[in-house]
Amino acid sequence: MDKQHFVLQAKDVNISVNSTHGRLPLVHDLHLSLKPGKVLGLVGESGSGKTITCMALLQLLNPKTTQISGSIQLNGRELNGLKPKEMRNVLGKEIGYIMQNPMNAFTPVYTIGSQFVETIRAHTPLTKKQAIELAVSSMAAMDLQEPDKLMRMYPFQLSGGMLQRVMIAISMCLRPSVLIADEPTTALDVTSQMQVLSELDRLRKECGTSILLISHDLGVISALADDVAVMQKGRIVEKADVFQLFDQPQHPYTKKLLQARPVLPMEYEREKLVI
Template sequence: MIKNDHHVLKVRNLNVKVKSDQGMLPLVQGLQFELKRGKVLGLVGESGSGKTMTCMSILQLLDRKTTCIEGSIQLQGRELNGLKAEDMRTIRGREIGYIMQNPMNAFSPVFTIGNQFIETIRTHTELTKRQAFELAVASMETVHLPKPSELMRRYPFQLSGGMLQRVMIAISMCLRPSVVIADEPTTALDVTNQLQVLKELDRLRLESDSAILLISHDLGVIAELADEVAVMHKGRIVEKADVFQLFDHPQHEYTKKLLQARPTLPIHEQAREFAL
């Protein structure tokens, strides 16, 4: 029997329902996928397709009073669904890194970058404050942030969106988590910063052998970084394939429409106009 040790995260028959006046409404239905060590799985789909809800389910951040999560979410063989809140807190940040869509929402405005970085490290390790400071500085150096020792004394509003996103990546990756969930990590950034963030994610993935769940509606970002792609539509995965196969030979009608909706440059027409 072959062991699937390279599968870091396994999601089986995941269903998410929310309470409403009409009863329990399904948001995510029958999801099944795996994350492989050192690989990137891209999760794409239009807004409202269930991508972020899937991410919140894995992290166990949904309110149990208003939502119901059914199915299995296994991290290296350990079941996460239904885990106690205090046990889940030890996993988030240590074994599962999380990169939010808007970097400004990830930091408290009243504490310095260094204070928040050090607190995260010390929550999950037995490092001293000095050791945590040194690890934080080293982590920021790996994502090419200038003068990290000075940045540690600054507040979030004193950094640009691109810098804050790289700080968040440094925090997420500094403890070498086995899984990193990146929820629209480049949406709030300009094109130059998008490319830098994608390069840093890819390099850190290679160095730490982390598996990445990359959630995005930007097909260009997915094509740049993902090894496999799962397409979500109305709470279900309608197609899953290797990134080249999916872009070159999509099978599902929704996937075809999604690819056709990409903005394109009419290069040949422009060239003809300039020639005239």
Template sequence: MHHPNVLEVRGLQVELHIGKETVPLLKPLDLTLGKGQVLGLVGESGSGKSMTCHAILRLLNLQNMRVEGSVRLNGRELSALRAEDMRRVRGKDIGFIMQNPMNAFTPVYTIGSQFIETLRTHSKISKSQAKEQAVAALADMNLPDPGRIMKCYPHQLSGGMLQRVMIAISMCLQPSLLIADEPTTALDVVNQLQVLRELERLRREKGTSILLISHDLGVICQLADEVAVMKKGEVVEQAGVHELFDRPQHEYTRMLLQARLRARKDA
């Protein structure tokens, strides 16, 4: 059965329990993402953006946290899955690119060995096939000398390069959904543009849907079709990207837009 929406989030909420007290961290949230669509989730730090993506990925430490609501990927309810099934979903069906790409790699293994291992975990291919795919994917990212990059250790590459290695892995695995959590925050403008361009190519060539999380509306507006604005754990406004920029409804959205215009004037 083909499902029209890749991601459907309904009533997702996170509460923290401290003794008898309940602190709502994420108010009930609804998000829908169609195939090949980019949804931008924007808000200042602490607004609940990262918590939303960790809740979708089921990566929250649950001891005194309660997560409720429904998260469906291609019609399949994720909150009901066993932990090991969810782990499989996290690599193959949902890709994840984080703000500090160093955390995604093991420091003591080369980029090549980690790339090959990841591909072979998720598809039945030989080591040499995986190596071929990895080198081709790195070359497609316009990374210089892919053969040399395969032999490098993570600390030998810049943040922008590591981000593009992560996108190259997604190009090979072709997840239906990619969650990019502040992927350009630590990068200079040139690297930001390159990473955004490669994310756009992933959407165009593989039909991947992208949940792009950023505090920067400028980044969001380059890639997103639709934008959800978060403040203090809730979505205060959601609209198409042009509508949001031309006719923001919520004062908080207007404030974010003005802050961005000021930043551009100062630059």
């Protein structure tokens, strides 16, 4: 398939880190392709290399301690080895990023509004007033109540679920072509999880954004992903569309992941339905 059919494409990517015993390989021969308007799920147990892969795609790893070889292309443009200043222009505008812990995404001493507006103005010629209007409307679109009031609040005054939705609003307000979501529902209650997933799905449909969804939660992946890549010990061991992967897993590791899912007995499910 031609390059233009993929929004984000990683080819032959290897990641290694310096250690006292020499160079330590973390990710091996990574191949990932993200189609326009689709969700690619990247699954695997903790420590399998999902987050380090995400950081490499975003060029957020320290080049003094970490080496990334191979090709990482966004809409045909090579990102690997891009200078930090050039990469800063890409991040936020062309690639949105949702961190694993929403509290880490915000500076605690500045209000939500000031951080939101700063992000918008760094990538657009909008005035401060226009940026505030865009921030308020973006939060309202995420079903956040009283966005004007939220703009004046500090991160610690918001719950984890609210912060996560603010972060999605910031990530999506500039309509990036790619959104990388690293464990976006971790540490959220079930209601907040469903809200976040439904908002991600809505934004994908409305904006045509491609999403790389990183998770160890197979329920989250089955709810949102079109295609799935399974990672084990820094390698992609299986790739398939979501239905094929869940119905006919090929790799032994994928089968183990699926068997490890908590499943309710059918009798218990029926009893719940009756109640």
